[in-house]
Amino acid sequence: MENLALTAVLSMAFLAFFFAGVLAFAHKKLKVEEDPRVLEVYEFLPHVNCGACGHVSCHDFAESLILSDEDPLKCRVLGEDAREKILDYLGKEDNGSFPFLPLVRCSAGKDKKKPAADYSGIRTCRGAALVFSGGMECEYGCMGFGDCEKACPFGAIKMVDALPVIEKEKCTGCAKCAAACPRGIIDIAEKKFDKLYYVACSSRDGALRVRQICGVGCIACGICEKLSKEGLFVMKDALSREVVSKQGKQEEAANIASKCPTKVIKDI
Secondary structure, three states: HHHHHHHHHHHHHHHHHHHHHHHHHHHHHHOOOOHHHHHHHHHHOOOOOOOOOOOHHHHHHHHHHHHHHHHHHHHHOHHHHHHHHEEEEEEEEOOOOOOOOEEOOOOOOHHHHOHHHHOOOOOOHHHOOOOOOHHOOOOOOOOOOOOHHHHHOOOEEEEEEEEEOOOOOOOOOOOOOHHHOOOOOEEEEEEEOOOEEOOOOOOOOOOOHHHHHOOOOOOOOOHHOOOOOOOOEEEEOOOEEOOHHHHHOHHHHHHHHHHOOOOOEEEE
């Protein structure tokens, strides 16, 4: 019996060494050598894997920079020092870039979120969205459970009065908050001018229902579109939307925002 056990142990040990040798041989023969430039560029990147550049990781982005001549400024998390180093290494010029910021398409704080039922389920937006809109009358607004805050890798979002508030100094525009929102009320926009005026509402309900269940949403009155000679705002599907490319008309945008009857046009 003892000999049988010893034979089994020795057999397993032999097999372990044999397969280890096979793996070591395969690794040596099949190993793909990585371009050392990829590793050098990778060291310049922030290593946060936020996905804002469109790649799943900073390493993948580094590969794309070397192999596909991609724009390094797609990385929105680069600090000034890292930006200069990576541009110098790749022999590229800084043609100017602007911050990307989240636009929260809801204005209804906690006291404005009219309940349709008493929700006592999972305290996440994604969970609440599966159960009668989290007990809210509005099917389009922020549910206030902070999935976006939890998703932000930079601590740039704080929930205040059941609405996300963006800390611009910390935000990199990585869009993880937008991806985390089950109602899609967060958009990412490029801020090219001193202020960015946007419509903080996502409701496509009619004016009467918006007045009844919210009071601070877009009522599709069309005043912003009518007042805009340059087409800064357009109406679509009973909802106003800003035209970001025309935001250079700052004075006109500010004037239109002041005329909005529900003050749903905000600036950031």
